[in-house]
Amino acid sequence: MSGEQHDPTDPARWIDPATAGPADREALRGAFRDDFYGDDFYEESRDDEFGLARTQRFRRYVVAVIVLLVLVVIGLIVLNGDDDSASTDDDIETPTPPVDTDDDSTDPVNDDPASDDDPSSDDPEPIEPEPEPEPPGTTGDPMLDEVLTALGVDPGDPRLRFLPDALADLLDSISANTPTFVSDDVDIAQLTEIVLRMSPAEVARVFNQSTVECGASEPFLVVCPDGVVDMPDGEVLALGMTLVAPAPDGNTEQSYIYSAVFDSDGDPANDWVFNPPFDFELFQAADRWYELSWSHTAQTWSISVSQVGTDQTIAPATSAVRAVVTGNHVIFLVPRSEVGEGAYRLTSFGHDGAFSESNRGADVSGADPTAPLTVPTAEPIDTEPR
Ligand SMILES: [Ca+2]
Numbered sequence: 001m002s003g004e005q006h007d008p009t010d011p012a013r014w015i016d017p018a019t020a021g022p023a024d025r026e027a028l029r030g031a032f033r034d035d036f037y038g039d040d041f042y043e044e045s046r047d048d049e050f051g052l053a054r055t056q057r058f059r060r061y062v063v064a065v066i067v068l069l070v071l072v073v074i075g076l077i078v079l080n081g082d083d084d085s086a087s088t089d090d091d092i093e094t095p096t097p098p099v100d101t102d103d104d105s106t107d108p109v110n111d112d113p114a115s116d117d118d119p120s121s122d123d124p125e126p127i128e129p130e131p132e133p134e135p136p137g138t139t140g141d142p143m144l145d146e147v148l149t150a151l152g153v154d155p156g157d158p159r160l161r162f163l164p165d166a167l168a169d170l171l172d173s174i175s176a177n178t179p180t181f182v183s184d185d186v187d188i189a190q191l192t193e194i195v196l197r198m199s200p201a202e203v204a205r206v207f208n209q210s211t212v213e214c215g216a217s218e219p220f221l222v223v224c225p226d227g228v229v230d231m232p233d234g235e236v237l238a239l240g241m242t243l244v245a246p247a248p249d250g251n252t253e254q255s256y257i258y259s260a261v262f263d264s265d266g267d268p269a270n271d272w273v274f275n276p277p278f279d280f281e282l283f284q285a286a287d288r289w290y291e292l293s294w295s296h297t298a299q300t301w302s303i304s305v306s307q308v309g310t311d312q313t314i315a316p317a318t319s320a321v322r323a324v325v326t327g328n329h330v331i332f333l334v335p336r337s338e339v340g341e342g343a344y345r346l347t348s349f350g351h352d353g354a355f356s357e358s359n360r361g362a363d364v365s366g367a368d369p370t371a372p373l374t375v376p377t378a379e380p381i382d383t384e385p386r
């Protein structure tokens with residue numbers, strides 16, 4: 001390349017168009033090319049000056065675009081590579097269980113037990129749903145349910161023992177007689193046998209702090225003997241009879257005696273022996289009895305407690321007994337401590353107030369009063385507030 005500069009003002013470069021031949025014109029065009037595009041371009045583009053010039057610029061653009069694209073691609077690769085590495089890390093990373101930084105059970109230095117008990121710093125304990133309380137059961141008799149609930153017993157408890165008694169099986173205290181007073185409020189239809197097991201707190205709550213208050217009339221009648229003492233804790237026998245008709249509360253024509261009788265010591269020496277001709281004497285073979293009486297003349301309920309001696313003497317006894325009267329039910333609540341094993345019989349008796357042979361009738365648990373007393377076999381139930 002010449003590097004030669006062309007002077008456009010040089011008169012030598014001017015030609016006379018009238019005389020200039022093709023060679024002169026060519027020389028002139030060459031000079032202009034050099035002026036506009038330089039010697040290099042002239043050298044390189046002598047075959048196709050303008051096309052090659054555009055090609056050179058185009059190449060520069062292409063190179064620039066390629067470089068830009070390469071940079072963009074590299075950038076994308078770098079960015080994508082970071083994402084890939086992150087996801088790869090995630091893929092291969094083994095999850096680490098959360099560390100309880102407050103757990104000092106293995107840290108001999110930090111032995112502050114209070115810190116472990118801080119619910120705000122520990123993972124929350126899974127909350128166990130409160131079990132739904134079992135709905136109370138029922139005996140099918142709302143009045144009996146009410147008494148059982150007051151005693152702290154679920155009326156649906158399967159340990160309650162219900163024993164049927166024959167209907168219309170009244171008798172007289174002389175087996176040869178036909179009863180002369182026959183009434184549904186004497187006829188026992190069902191027996192209830194429950195053994196309550198009561199803590200000091202429970203006997204206090206139920207018997208000695210007014211839940212089953214002596215003298216109460218609502219929601220059921222509670223009858224106690226004169227000089228009644230506090231119910232001791234331990235087992236309490238709840239022995240009931242369900243009559244065919246409601247108990248005669250308020251009856252003005254007839255008197256009644258409902259009784260629970262026991263062999264209180266298992267010793268036959270003091271058991272009551274009937275006097276002839278009363279071979280169906282209701283209390284035979286028992287040495288202690290609890291008599292709940294309705295007096296139609298006094299219009300009162302009362303309980304007397306009697307103990308038989310070895311000489312067949314009958315003496316009043318101090319007791320914690322309660323009797324509940326409600327609807328068709330008469331229920332005796334007798335502390336086990338007063339009756340030993342508690343071999344028992346329940347009796348019902350209606351009379352005219354004078355035990356007249358012409359106006360009396362009775363029923364007993366079981367077929368007749370010559371049958372042996374029966375020991376309660378119900379499984380004890382721990383009472384609780386309900
Ligand atoms: Ca009966």
Ligand SMILES: [Ca+2]
Pocket residue numbers: 263264265266267268269270271286287
């Ligand atoms: Ca005895």
Ligand SMILES: [Ca+2]
Pocket residue numbers: 165166169188363364365366367368
């Ligand atoms: Ca009977």
